[in-house]
Amino acid sequence: MxxxxxxxxxxxxxxxxxxxxxxxxxxxxxxxxxxxxxxxxxxxxxxxxxxxxxxxxxxxxxxxxxxxxxxxxxxxxxxxxxxxxxxxxxxxxxxxxxxxxxxxxxxxxxxxxxxxxxxxxxxAEIPLPPRGQGEEGSGLGLPGVSSRYPFPAAPTIPDPFAGYTPVTQDELVNPAPEDWVAWRRSQLGQGYSPLAQVTTQNVSRLAVAWAQALPAGPTLAEPLVRDGVMYVHAFGDEVFAFDAATGRQIWRYRRQLPEGTMPLGKKTISLWDDRVILATSDLHVMALDARTGRPVWDVAIPTQGRGGLRLNGGTLVADGAVMIGLATQADEGAFIAAFDAASGQHLWSFNTVAHADEPGGNTWNGLPDNQRRGGSVWTSGSFDPQTGLALWGVAQTYDTAALRDLVPGQNNDGLFTNSTLAFRPRTGELVWYFQHMPNDQYDLDWVFERTLGEVNGRHVVMTGGKEGLLDTLDAATGRYITTADMGYQTFITAIDPVTGRKQVDPALVPGRDRDAVFMCPHAGGGRNWSPGAFDDATDTLFMNYRDTCMELRPRADGGFLSTGVDIYYSAPADSDGNFGILQAMDMATGTVRWEHRRRAPYNAGMLATAGGLLFSGAMDREFMAFDQATGRQVWRTGLSGVPNASPITYSVNGRQYVAVVTGMGNPLAFGLPNFTPELPVPEVNSASVTVFALDGGQ
The missing domain is CATH 1.10.760.10 (Cytochrome c-like domain)
Incomplete structure (x- = not known):
């Protein structure tokens, strides 16, 4: 409840x-x-x-x-x-x-x-006290307020919702410049803001404008901001509304989770109409009144009898439908579910591990449905207003043994793992799909953000896998266009220029029956949960990456992957000790414009602004700004905790703010502290939202 x-x-x-x-x-x-x-x-x-x-x-x-x-x-x-x-x-x-x-x-x-x-x-209202009473207190002489010496009148606080208007679908894909209304600012997934008050010339004047503590624990979600109100999803399925200019708390929602439920961080919540829509750790989807925090509707997600389900990504609301992806390694795999945003009514569910009687069902090497696993959805989707399609990413399977060796007469691609899926939001019709990496034997999934943009005169969707490969597809049809390589992977030897199918070096396919394999990147990435930012005007995708490799070591029984191997972190053979990589990729040509290297790996996503700046954060608790044109670091500050989500920017009354949340615990941080032992993570895992602005205004 x-x-x-x-x-x-x-x-x-x-x-x-x-x-x-x-x-x-x-x-x-x-x-x-x-x-x-x-x-x-x-x-x-x-x-x-x-x-x-x-x-x-x-x-x-x-x-x-x-x-x-x-x-x-x-x-x-x-x-x-x-x-x-x-x-x-x-x-x-x-x-x-x-x-x-x-x-x-x-x-x-x-x-x-x-x-x-x-x-x-x-x-009911609580009764007023009898006239002339209310000063007695508890008898201790401390709590009463005297009416004989009254306080000055308190200042009147403006109602932040006095002129509230419902959030529209058009606004979610084309928000006002001052707002950040969806994950990655808009449903296009670009992570780019047109605000330009803070620039490379004055960024050194950024100072803390306000900060608020949040419930301690992994905090993954970008804040959302609309009309001067910030909405923050905090650990434990709490939601806060703050005055975005001052940090004053407006309301707080706290979910009472059933006993034994493990709270899970979410990457995002959604705004729609007059509501804040979120998924909860007890496998519900619900809507809150955006002005009061009151629950409007609350429904359980139909689990189809499957176990081990988790919610980590977050909701996408498009065309009046709330979509949410689930994760599991249990039998029959994961799925995406959709609900009516007005009522919470369940609309449809789609199996991300195709069953035998479904499209793609003949790609699981002859396995029965109850032995097909994986296809988790860890990240929210994007929405393309030009095509009316919702675009979702799907992860891999850890049950690699079932797919590794092709059974004669079968297909072992394993749909829809490592795919982009394009749905009609209201009906769940699958209009097209593209599998970026069939039969993934490495845990190098492609479940991350789908970014819409215009490249070389074409309307495209771009996404990347942990390998550091960035595929570009036609947004209307899913047809493959090209792949850009960040330059760190060592196991894919060729890519078909027509189909985009990737060829793996057979000597690097792991298993209990084979020798240990050393390859790059590590199964944790490479690039991972940290989303990039795209500047449509210059065709530039800004992405951070961890320069890590792995040894896939066979073991006699068990193993992290069911082929019988465990995964060990390693540095590249030619490592310079800098594991945090920031790149600017020209998506029109597939070439790297510049690269910045630093010691501590990145943990936060990218924010790009029209002021020529990039913002991100790393495992050493540093929050930084870079020059988009050169990659030169132009500003830094320290945070009380590890930044775990992507920074955002917004404006209130003409003043630009940059906000970042902390609260370590997203999966890409696992194991990385060992890479930089001189930079230990905080023993006390606090959480907060910290907001910066130019000292003294513009």
């Missing part, structure tokens, strides 16, 4: 008391009484030590009963109280109880303050 939030309908406070529609008032009263009884036991166990057994105050906290309490809370919706105690009590430990238990505590507090508990609770 979702955790109660600020603005959640007050009926949630006494859900049991309200009962089914048409229940008698007597039944409601009895249910409310039961809820109060439950709340009293919970209060004694969890709250009385601080707030006093009789709710009037104790040694460590003020009372939650009487005029002083009502002076603070009177006139506010009961839902605000539920949200406060659920997310803040005890201090630093909010969320330890269930939603029903927090509701019971709120019911107790309301009852102790004179609330009767009839059906009017559905629209």
């Amino acid at each position: 979702a955790h109660v939030t600020r603005g959640l309908l007050a009926s949630a406070v006494a859900l049991a008391a309200l009962g089914a529609a048409g229940a008698s008032a007597q039944a409601s009263d009895e249910a409310f009484a039961d809820q109060i009884s439950t709340g009293r036991a919970l209060f004694a166990a969890n709250c009385a030590a601080c707030h006093g057994a009789d709710l009037t105050g104790g040694q460590f906290a003020t009372g939650v009963k009487g005029p002083a309490f009502l002076a603070r809370w009177g006139g506010q919706p009961a839902s605000a109280l539920v949200n406060y105690i659920a997310t803040s009590m005890p201090p630093g430990g909010g969320g330890r109880l269930s939603a029903a238990q927090y509701n019971a505590l709120a019911a107790l507090i309301l009852a102790e303050n004179g609330f009767a508990g009839d059906v009017a609770l559905a629209t």
Whole structure:
């Protein structure tokens, strides 16, 4: 059940008391009484030590009963109280109880303050204190506020949603210059902003404008910004809305995950209409009201009876359909599911590991459906307004033994692993697909962002695999155009210029029955989760890469890959000790324009701006800016944690900001600290959002 939030309908406070529609008032009263009884036991166990057994105050906290309490809370919706105690009590430990238990505590507090508990609770406000009362406090002489010497009037805070307009589909693919409304800024996946107030000439004046702590843990998602409001998805399936200019918290949603559910970071959330749409670690998709954080709808993803499912990528909303990819290594593979954005109704699901009776089903070396594994979807998709197609990437399989050696009369490509899939968002019709690397024996998947743009007069989609190969396809048909090579892989010896099919050096195919194999890059990349940025005006794709290799070592039984090999990190034979690579690739010619090398590997994605700047972050907690034209580093600062997502930029009231989140834990960081032992990662894994702007304005 979702955790109660600020603005959640007050009926949630006494859900049991309200009962089914048409229940008698007597039944409601009895249910409310039961809820109060439950709340009293919970209060004694969890709250009385601080707030006093009789709710009037104790040694460590003020009372939650009487005029002083009502002076603070009177006139506010009961839902605000539920949200406060659920997310803040005890201090630093909010969320330890269930939603029903927090509701019971709120019911107790309301009852102790004179609330009767009839059906009017559905629209309840907490009572105002009696006139002239509210100064008594708890008797300790500390909490009261004097009415004899009143405070000056507090400043009026403008309503950030006063002129709110619904987010449209056109806006998601062509946002206002000052906004960042989707993962990679727009659904085109370019990671490029037209803002140019911060330039190579003044970037040295960037300073912290504001910062906010987030729940500690892996934090993968880019913030989204629209009309001066920043939305941040934090670890533990929490969502925050901040004033994007000051960092003031506007609202917070915290999900109450079922016991035993492991929280997972997500790469993105989505804005659509008047909603924030997200996927949750307990395999739900839900919509929040963008102005209040109130849940609008919440639905479970149909799992088709499959186990081991995980959500790491994030949602894409296009043509009124919410799409989400799932990951698993269990039998029958993963899938992509879609839901109606207005209601949450399930629309369709698509198997990313093709079953025998489906298109592509004859490419699994004769395996039965229940022995086909992989096809995980770790990254959100893109949307092409010209074709109306949603473009998704699919990963590989770890069950490499089943596909390695071709069974006579079979096909062992393993669709739709390592493919781009192009769907109609509302129907799930697969219009085209392209498999970038069939029969991947190395865990070098192609599941990353799909970037739309215009190159050499053609409307194309570009994407790259861990190898550091960057394929360009016709966006309307999926027809192969060309491949650019970042220059670090050592196992692909040829690429068919017509079909794009890649030829692997047979001497480097691993297995328990073969000698150890040394090759580049490592299975962790190469390029990996960190998305690049594309400048459509210059056809330049900016990408970071880790210059790492691997030994695929056979073992007698087991193994990371089912061919019977484990994977070990290694430096390239000619390594200069610089493992972090930044490249500018001319996608029109497939040539590298420049390259920048540094010691610590990158961990964050790329941000490009019209000010001629590139921003990214690395494992050594450095956040940096580079000159797009030359690759020269022009600015740096230190962060409290490892930047884990891509930086973004936006503008409020004419002032440009650059934001980055920290919270180490994305998969590409695994093993990399050993490459630079002199640069240990923080032992305390904090998380935050830090926002920079030019010191003194423009």
